[in-house]
Amino acid sequence: MNLLESPPQTGGPTIWEEMRARGVSRRDFIKFCTWMSAYLGLEASGVADVVKALEKKRRLPVVWLHFQECTCCSESFIRSSHPIVADILLDKVSLDYTETLQAAAGFQAEECLHRTMKERRGEYLLMVEGSVPMADEGIYCVIGGRTALDIVQEAADGAKAVVAWGNCACAGCVQAAKPNPTRATPIHKVITGKPIINVQGCPPIGEVMAGVVVHLLAFDRIPQLDALGRPKAFYSRRVHDTCYRRPYYDAGLFVESFDDENARRGFCLYKMGCRGPTTYNSCGVMRWNNGVSYPIQSGHGCIGCSEAGFWDNGPFYQRLASFPGFGIETTADQIGLAVGAATIAGAAAHAVLTNVRKQHEIGEHPGESASLAPPPAVAEPDDQAKE
Amino acid sequence: MTPEASPAALSPAAAAPVFKRVYVWELPVRLYHWLNALCVLVLIVTGLLIAHPPAITSASEASFSYWFGVNRFIHFATAYVFVFNFAFRIYWGFVGNQFSDWRNFLPLRRAQFRQVRAVLRVDVLQTTNKPIDAVGHNALAYFTYFAMFLVFLFQVVSGFAMYASMSQAWFPQLFRWAVPLFGGDYGLRQWHYMAMWFFIVFTIVHVYLVFYHDYVEGHGVMSSMVGGWKFVHPGTLKGNGRSWFPLSPKPPRNDVKPPPR
Ligand code: HEM
Ligand code: SF4
Numbered sequence: 001m002n003l004l005e006s007p008p009q010t011g012g013p014t015i016w017e018e019m020r021a022r023g024v025s026r027r028d029f030i031k032f033c034t035w036m037s038a039y040l041g042l043e044a045s046g047v048a049d050v051v052k053a054l055e056k057k058r059r060l061p062v063v064w065l066h067f068q069e070c071t072c073c074s075e076s077f078i079r080s081s082h083p084i085v086a087d088i089l090l091d092k093v094s095l096d097y098t099e100t101l102q103a104a105a106g107f108q109a110e111e112c113l114h115r116t117m118k119e120r121r122g123e124y125l126l127m128v129e130g131s132v133p134m135a136d137e138g139i140y141c142v143i144g145g146r147t148a149l150d151i152v153q154e155a156a157d158g159a160k161a162v163v164a165w166g167n168c169a170c171a172g173c174v175q176a177a178k179p180n181p182t183r184a185t186p187i188h189k190v191i192t193g194k195p196i197i198n199v200q201g202c203p204p205i206g207e208v209m210a211g212v213v214v215h216l217l218a219f220d221r222i223p224q225l226d227a228l229g230r231p232k233a234f235y236s237r238r239v240h241d242t243c244y245r246r247p248y249y250d251a252g253l254f255v256e257s258f259d260d261e262n263a264r265r266g267f268c269l270y271k272m273g274c275r276g277p278t279t280y281n282s283c284g285v286m287r288w289n290n291g292v293s294y295p296i297q298s299g300h301g302c303i304g305c306s307e308a309g310f311w312d313n314g315p316f317y318q319r320l321a322s323f324p325g326f327g328i329e330t331t332a333d334q335i336g337l338a339v340g341a342a343t344i345a346g347a348a349a350h351a352v353l354t355n356v357r358k359q360h361e362i363g364e365h366p367g368e369s370a371s372l373a374p375p376p377a378v379a380e381p382d383d384q385a386k387e
Numbered sequence: 388m389t390p391e392a393s394p395a396a397l398s399p400a401a402a403a404p405v406f407k408r409v410y411v412w413e414l415p416v417r418l419y420h421w422l423n424a425l426c427v428l429v430l431i432v433t434g435l436l437i438a439h440p441p442a443i444t445s446a447s448e449a450s451f452s453y454w455f456g457v458n459r460f461i462h463f464a465t466a467y468v469f470v471f472n473f474a475f476r477i478y479w480g481f482v483g484n485q486f487s488d489w490r491n492f493l494p495l496r497r498a499q500f501r502q503v504r505a506v507l508r509v510d511v512l513q514t515t516n517k518p519i520d521a522v523g524h525n526a527l528a529y530f531t532y533f534a535m536f537l538v539f540l541f542q543v544v545s546g547f548a549m550y551a552s553m554s555q556a557w558f559p560q561l562f563r564w565a566v567p568l569f570g571g572d573y574g575l576r577q578w579h580y581m582a583m584w585f586f587i588v589f590t591i592v593h594v595y596l597v598f599y600h601d602y603v604e605g606h607g608v609m610s611s612m613v614g615g616w617k618f619v620h621p622g623t624l625k626g627n628g629r630s631w632f633p634l635s636p637k638p639p640r641n642d643v644k645p646p647p648r
């Protein structure tokens with residue numbers, strides 16, 4: 001596990017002090033800490049650690065960059081159900097630079113960014129929303145006259161860790177779908193030598209984003225990550241593993257079309273193309289919009305938005321994707337059946353050929369008839385002599 | 388069409404061809420073969436059911452049925468048998484007789500390629516009838532089985548990599564590394580499914596060719612996987628038909644004592 005250095009604990013109020021100043025009661029503060037600990041999958045004793053950390057720690061400088069993206073991650077984050085979440089990041093964690101939410105613009109904004117990068121070098125967290133275009137020297141995303149690649153590399157250089165928000169920053173999302181005209185590239189492919197946390201989803205669940213921030217704030221270390229760089233606390237289980245429709249899956253009861261009787265009964269959406277069985281996310285547990293619902297609960301299959309390349313694994317309403325390199329609707333089955341049929345036809349043709357060309361080999365040869373008694377004299381002695 | 392002059396076994400001479408019984412497939416190889424065939428069959432059937440579950444219209448509660456779960460369980464349980472059986476066959480490639488020797492499967496000698504060309508001429512294009520000097524498999528068959536082993540390996544790796552997130556056992560966890568290679572579970576699943584079609588096509592060709600060889604050559608290929616014997620012309624045994632490689636230290640049984648009559 002990567003240990004990050006703590007920001008210098010000098011000057012300024014701690015996070016708890018700032019919260020209190022804004023009128024957050026002790027009770028609400030503790031509730032918030034408990035809630036976050038639960039999301040992070042900590043034991044009950046972990047709550048105290050979070051409380052202590054937020055009581056002692058000061059704000060974390062954050063640079064939040066936007067590249068090729070739609071800002072749905074920011075949206076998701078600021079709509080996270082607990083008011084403290086938005087507060088914590090917007091005021092306490094403090095966004096030193098974010099194009100979407102900062103008041104400053106133009107020169108002032110650039111100035112602000114550079115001040116943070118210089119003064120808080122090695123301390124700030126770099127959070128990135130969006131992918132980086134690499135085609136044509138990166139001209140498809142230029143901010144303040146500089147390419148996204150240039151900006152992100154400079155910002156990452158002084159960052160203590162990088163958080164890649166959403167599918168764009170983690171895997172390129174829709175702009176990286178074939179044929180990926182701008183060569184949209186995820187952050188982990190353009191930055192080396194820094195810990196990178198991939199917070200997947202399109203967008204990630206707001207509470208998941210908050211949980212990652214709280215983890216970084218409270219523990220000064222990178223959370224445990226899976227093989228694809230996603231925090232295990234939120235991405236170690238498949239949507240399928242926590243889906244409330246799972247009993248229907250195991251019972252083999254499936255929706256056959258969106259308006260059938262089975263759909264009304266709430267059967268499993270597997271045959272409607274649900275990507276839950278191959279998608280790692282917390283939707284089944286945390287749900288969306290303050291825990292109101294999530295796609296499957298609303299009758300629509302998962303589209304796999306927290307997995308790399310999910311746009312290319314379409315069509316979404318077909319369980320097996322079209323096979324790459326063939327027509328859009330061609331599945332592995334059609335190809336397999338065609339090859340299988342061709343093989344059988346080939347074997348049949350070969351069998352016919354064999355009967356024609358090998359007619360002298362096939363069937364009874366002279367001296368092989370059972371009625372020929374005694375057996376040919378040559379065989380036995382010849383065989384014996386050889387031994 | 389007259390066959391080439393040389394081997395007596397094929398010439399429609401007055402005398403019946405002389406065949407010698409050779410013990411080719413040892414019992415462990417035969418057990419491997421049939422267990423493997425059974426596993427692949429079960430894996431294909433259960434896999435197809437996972438891919439295309441039949442439509443059931445039922446108003447019953449989910450708690451009354453678990454057939455899809457059972458089907459998946461059979462797939463995974465069979466997968467374990469399949470894997471260890473496969474591992475056993477690799478082991479046997481090092482200790483078994485010269486026909487099951489691992490070196491036959493790898494393209495190591497020029498003679499193997501010569502035989503591949505000969506097989507293509509005799510058995511596929513059928514432009515000549517010169518018999519192939521092979522007692523075990525012919526070189527082309529060995530190579531095909533090697534390719535099949537690679538697909539086995541792929542199926543095992545992709546299968547257990549997917550299974551790793553459904554299991555607490557240590558064995559599947561050994562394959563987790565394969566997930567990022569395919570970008571995620573979906574890619575793995577797609578290719579795992581594609582590979583099933585390889586097995587189906589392979590089986591069609593494999594079974595056809597066994598019929599073909601048995602029908603044309605009369606060496607008893609088909610029954611060789613049951614009893615272990617093949618019937619070959621002694622001339623074949625003098626050439627390099629046994630193996631391209633030095634004999635394994637274990638003397639083949641048919642050299643030790645003559646088969647009972
Ligand atoms: C001859 C070998 C095998 C064949 C033909 C085969 C075939 C299949 C097929 C057709 C599917 C359905 C894929 C889909 O539609 O998404 C499947 C799924 C699967 N197979 Fe295999 N398989 C084989 C070996 C294995 C092995 C060795 C494992 C190891 C554990 C394995 C594990 C799985 C898993 C985990 C799934 C996904 C099941 C689910 O999520 O419900 N398979 N297999
Ligand atoms: S609806 Fe989707 S995630 Fe839920 S059980 Fe069915 S396949 Fe799995």
Ligand code: SF4
Binds near residue numbers: 304
């Ligand atoms: S259910 Fe699937 S597609 Fe929907 S938000 Fe969750 S991970 Fe994304």
